[in-house]
Amino acid sequence: MPVLEGRGLGCHRGGRVVFRDLSFTLGAAAALVVTGPNGSGKSSLLKVLAGLIRPSAGAVLYEGRPTEEDRPAYHRATAYLGHADALKLVLTVHENLAFWNRTEDPARLTQALESLGLAAFGDLPVRLLSAGQRRRLALARILISAAPIWILDEPAVGLDDGARRALAAVIAAHRADGGLLVLSTHQPVDLPGAQGLDLEDYAVYDLPEMVW
Amino acid sequence: MRPFFAQVGRELKLAMRQVGDLAMVVLFFALVAALFPFAIGPEANLLQRLAPGVIWVSALLSVLLSLERLFLADYEDGTLELLVTGPLPLELVVLAKTVAHWLTAALPLVVAVPVVSILYNLSAEAVGWLMLGLALGTPSLSLVGAVGAALALGARRGGVLIPIIVLPLYVPALIFGVMASEAALAGLSAKPYLLFLGAIFLVMLFVAPLAGAAGLRHSVE
Numbered sequence: 001m002p003v004l005e006g007r008g009l010g011c012h013r014g015g016r017v018v019f020r021d022l023s024f025t026l027g028a029a030a031a032l033v034v035t036g037p038n039g040s041g042k043s044s045l046l047k048v049l050a051g052l053i054r055p056s057a058g059a060v061l062y063e064g065r066p067t068e069e070d071r072p073a074y075h076r077a078t079a080y081l082g083h084a085d086a087l088k089l090v091l092t093v094h095e096n097l098a099f100w101n102r103t104e105d106p107a108r109l110t111q112a113l114e115s116l117g118l119a120a121f122g123d124l125p126v127r128l129l130s131a132g133q134r135r136r137l138a139l140a141r142i143l144i145s146a147a148p149i150w151i152l153d154e155p156a157v158g159l160d161d162g163a164r165r166a167l168a169a170v171i172a173a174h175r176a177d178g179g180l181l182v183l184s185t186h187q188p189v190d191l192p193g194a195q196g197l198d199l200e201d202y203a204v205y206d207l208p209e210m211v212w
Numbered sequence: 213m214r215p216f217f218a219q220v221g222r223e224l225k226l227a228m229r230q231v232g233d234l235a236m237v238v239l240f241f242a243l244v245a246a247l248f249p250f251a252i253g254p255e256a257n258l259l260q261r262l263a264p265g266v267i268w269v270s271a272l273l274s275v276l277l278s279l280e281r282l283f284l285a286d287y288e289d290g291t292l293e294l295l296v297t298g299p300l301p302l303e304l305v306v307l308a309k310t311v312a313h314w315l316t317a318a319l320p321l322v323v324a325v326p327v328v329s330i331l332y333n334l335s336a337e338a339v340g341w342l343m344l345g346l347a348l349g350t351p352s353l354s355l356v357g358a359v360g361a362a363l364a365l366g367a368r369r370g371g372v373l374i375p376i377i378v379l380p381l382y383v384p385a386l387i388f389g390v391m392a393s394e395a396a397l398a399g400l401s402a403k404p405y406l407l408f409l410g411a412i413f414l415v416m417l418f419v420a421p422l423a424g425a426a427g428l429r430h431s432v433e
Binding site for chain 1: 222225288293297432433
């Protein structure tokens with residue numbers, strides 16, 4: 001059972017304390033919604049959880065073991081979506097996605113494109129897609145990763161209502177499979193039973209459903 | 213090994229989709245090499261004697277031109293963060309990208325040498341030695357360049373920083389590359405110099421992926 005735990009996490013960026021002494025535990029199917037004003041350290045926290053930045057204090061534990069002990073194994077278990085979409089504009093939608101398809105199952109790829117409404121654009125170069133469609137394609141990469149932990153930095157940026165509903169459905173399916181996720185957001189996403197983490201006061205609380 | 217070749221293949225595909233960038237590097241090489249005869253004058257003996265050095269320096273500058281895009285695009289569009297945490301060890305990612313860089317930005321220069329050397333009235337034998345030296349030396353240029361490109365990531369004036377880091381490190385390859393041609397043309401054995409070029413390549417093959425990966429890791433932090 002995947003369990004992600006942050007224990008006394010602290011982070012310094014450029015000599016400034018971004019956050020400190022931050023702890024939380026996420027079991028299977030759990031979701032952590034990180035909120036906070038701009039510059040409060042949401043992205044830094046997500047990068048720490050994705051293993052991109054080392055925390056200056058504390059540790060991230062996966063299934064009870066510090067992730068530092070076996071970083072490749074932890075990286076295999078996580079899928080990270082940053083601010084940037086990590087797409088190559090001159091490659092087609094299909095080519096962009098196929099490179100990240102670790103399971104090498106083509107059916108998975110078509111399925112991901114379909115569930116995010118991109119099935120019709122498979123052969124189009126990404127430079128012809130709109131910003132929202134590019135975000136969807138970036139999300140499709142998470143979808144095909146088969147990773148139990150999703151770390152999504154503002155996944156809903158630029159998405160229209162339909163895509164946002166598709167995102168909610170995709171996340172619900174991921175949690176139904178026992179996967180867990182951490183996401184930061186300013187925008188409403190329907191996430192029943194999610195925990196909230198406000199980086200203004202570092203308190204973990206139970207999100208009342210549909211606070212948005 | 214499959215992820216490694218997948219990475220090389222992706223880089224080659226990306227390069228082929230932007231083939232104009234590659235053509236520009238070769239064109240730059242030809243133009244720089246063509247400038248020297250204009251500056252030096254039409255003395256055939258002098259041009260023949262200077263040709264190996266001039267063509268080597270031109271190739272070196274051309275390789276430099278293509279180094280910035282080695283990691284910068286991945287850094288800017290977020291791909292680098294995924295490569296750092298990806299299934300392929302970052303050292304091998306650096307190596308894969310360097311292999312693709314050599315194939316697309318350095319190998320075309322070696323192929324262009326016969327055309328460029330017309331201006332220097334070089335014999336077929338001299339052209340052959342020059343191409344052999346470049347073929348053996350340019351992989352080291354790509355490898356050292358990858359380290360420079362990785363270190364310059366995130367710096368404000370990365371494009372200027374890369375030549376400053378890389379050019380001094382190119383000197384050994386330049387010396388032995390030019391010496392190989394000159395020795396062969398003087399009727400001496402080029403072998404010791406070619407062996408030196410090979411040795412530089414082997415050392416760099418080991419060192420550059422390690423140093424490059426360290427630079428990349430630092431840049432995403």
